[in-house]
Amino acid sequence: MTRPQAVIFDVNETLTDMEPLRARFEDVGLPGHLMDTWFASVLRDGFALAAAGGYAEFARIAHDVLRGMSLEDKAIGHVLSGFAELRVHPDVPEGMRKLRESGIRLFTMTNGAAAMTEGILRREGLLDLVEARLDVSGPGVWKPARAAYEYAVGQAGVRPEQAALVAVHPWDIDGAQRAGLVGAYLDRRGTPYPSVLSAPTVSAPDLRALADLWS
Amino acid sequence: MTRPQAVIFDVNETLTDMEPLRARFEDVGLPGHLMDTWFASVLRDGFALAAAGGYAEFARIAHDVLRGMSLEDKAIGHVLSGFAELRVHPDVPEGMRKLRESGIRLFTMTNGAAAMTEGILRREGLLDLVEARLDVSGPGVWKPARAAYEYAVGQAGVRPEQAALVAVHPWDIDGAQRAGLVGAYLDRRGTPYPSVLSAPTVSAPDLRALADLWS
CATH class of the missing domain: 3.40.50.1000 (HAD superfamily/HAD-like)
Known part of the structure; x- marks a missing residue:
């Protein structure tokens, strides 16, 4: 071509x-497999907004979905800070x-x-x-x-x-x-x-x- | 109001x-928690199409995502046939x-x-x-x-x-x-x-x- x-x-x-993020779910007491549900859910909500004519920052949606998994702000911060260290x-x-x-x-x-x-x-x-x-x-x-x-x-x-x-x-x-x-x-x-x-x-x-x- | x-x-x-579908994931050899990833992923893909100006039937997207989880057609059929029996x-x-x-x-x-x-x-x-x-x-x-x-x-x-x-x-x-x-x-x-x-x-x-x- x-x-x-x-x-x-x-x-x-x-x-x-993104695999190193999985260990951070375990660090805060969640099973590692929740990383997959979390990431699919973040995309789901970002795409829902796109389909409906709205917009929000990735970090805010990522935070919301983790809060829905019963995490407190400190634990959410620990998971999301892993993004900056990805290789x-x-x-x-x-x-x-x-x-x-x-x-x-x-x-x-x-x-x-x-x-x-x-x-x-x-x-x-x-x-x-x-x-x-x-x-x-x-x-x-x-x-x-x-x-x-x-x-x-x-x-x-x-x-x-x-x-x-x-x-x-x-x-x-x-x-x-x-x-x-x-x-x-x-x-x-x-x-x-x-x-x-x-x-x-x-x-x-x-x-x-x-x-x-x-x- | x-x-x-x-x-x-x-x-x-x-x-x-939808909880009874979880047992059907286990019936076909997948962990039950994959139901959550699967459902979020089905919505993700349906919303992606909506955001991009496309469309596909729920059943086809649901089938595609299960195929991506390494299921064969017969196992996929077993999982999806559970929808008709939901209460x-x-x-x-x-x-x-x-x-x-x-x-x-x-x-x-x-x-x-x-x-x-x-x-x-x-x-x-x-x-x-x-x-x-x-x-x-x-x-x-x-x-x-x-x-x-x-x-x-x-x-x-x-x-x-x-x-x-x-x-x-x-x-x-x-x-x-x-x-x-x-x-x-x-x-x-x-x-x-x-x-x-x-x-x-x-x-x-x-x-x-x-x-x-x-x-």
């Missing part, structure tokens, strides 16, 4: 490994460098906070590779609403079809493609792709393999 | 008790009858299937109380998108402000209120209401108590 001019990365789980997946640094060396411009666009993305990329020595760190506070609506992708490609100064959205989440691929972007699905877990969502334009097992396709 | 002319019930968890919560029959006796018109509007709702209400002897069983195949978009509520009040032949949406899910209350309906929150579990969503116009611990407020 044609190489994109700009690659826009999702952040949570796509660049970062990127092992394939990310090499994949990002390879894409950048081949002349592709790199961006991030998260339903979380750009400041969090910047802290993580800085610690990993990857911040200089990424031209701009974007988040949904710009358009005031979460991905996968069309306006979130339009905002990202507008900030990058490219047309939707010149940009690829890279994500591990099928709903993000589907939304990007509905907005006219190329969808690039990272399938690190080998899970079946949902039949109800538009199939990705390109798939790869990790970012190194994806970068090879575009180099 | 002013009594509504029409009450529109959400169905899953609001009328029905309503103990407070529902008396609450519905009291509302109907006070002259309020009753409707259901589900992100699931109206046929499923009808089967459950018929078995419980409640079908005659409910003037029409609606679902999101009509508007082609899931709640909490505004069009789903507009469809429901249109089918009921009332203005949004003459109708109340009754639900246990805060995202449904929030969406209904954004569309101009009265939001009536059933708080059976006593969980904190999310700070990011619009607070309900009226709250009650169950449907009997809500019916008392409007009788």
Whole structure:
């Protein structure tokens, strides 16, 4: 397929490994498996607001859902502070460098906070590779609403079809493609792709393999 | 508060008790707690489609998410067939009858299937109380998108402000209120209401108590 001019990365789980958060659920007395219910519920509520025409910050929704799991503010703070310490997946640094060396411009666009993305990329020595760190506070609506992708490609100064959205989440691929972007699905877990969502334009097992396709 | 002319019930968890589905996860070799992750994930994907301008049937999304949990078709069928056997919560029959006796018109509007709702209400002897069983195949978009509520009040032949949406899910209350309906929150579990969503116009611990407020 044609190489994109700009690659826009999702952040949570796509660049970062969220597994260390699981131990923090156990630290505050909850079973580790609640991390999965919690993260699905945070996305559920963020998407509900997007569908209904509303908006709230990721951190506030994340806090609300943990409060619904009977945690007090101190315990919630302990769980959420783990976000700032997340590492990127092992394939990310090499994949990002390879894409950048081949002349592709790199961006991030998260339903979380750009400041969090910047802290993580800085610690990993990857911040200089990424031209701009974007988040949904710009358009005031979460991905996968069309306006979130339009905002990202507008900030990058490219047309939707010149940009690829890279994500591990099928709903993000589907939304990007509905907005006219190329969808690039990272399938690190080998899970079946949902039949109800538009199939990705390109798939790869990790970012190194994806970068090879575009180099 | 002013009594509504029409009450529109959400169905899953609001009328029905979904707990018996948990045993079906265990029947097919999954831990029971995966029911919570599964249901949050089904809503997440349905809302993602609604936010992105798409639509799919609840049963297909429910199937996809179970497939992502490594179940085969036969096991998926066993889990999902449990939906048809769900019972309503103990407070529902008396609450519905009291509302109907006070002259309020009753409707259901589900992100699931109206046929499923009808089967459950018929078995419980409640079908005659409910003037029409609606679902999101009509508007082609899931709640909490505004069009789903507009469809429901249109089918009921009332203005949004003459109708109340009754639900246990805060995202449904929030969406209904954004569309101009009265939001009536059933708080059976006593969980904190999310700070990011619009607070309900009226709250009650169950449907009997809500019916008392409007009788």
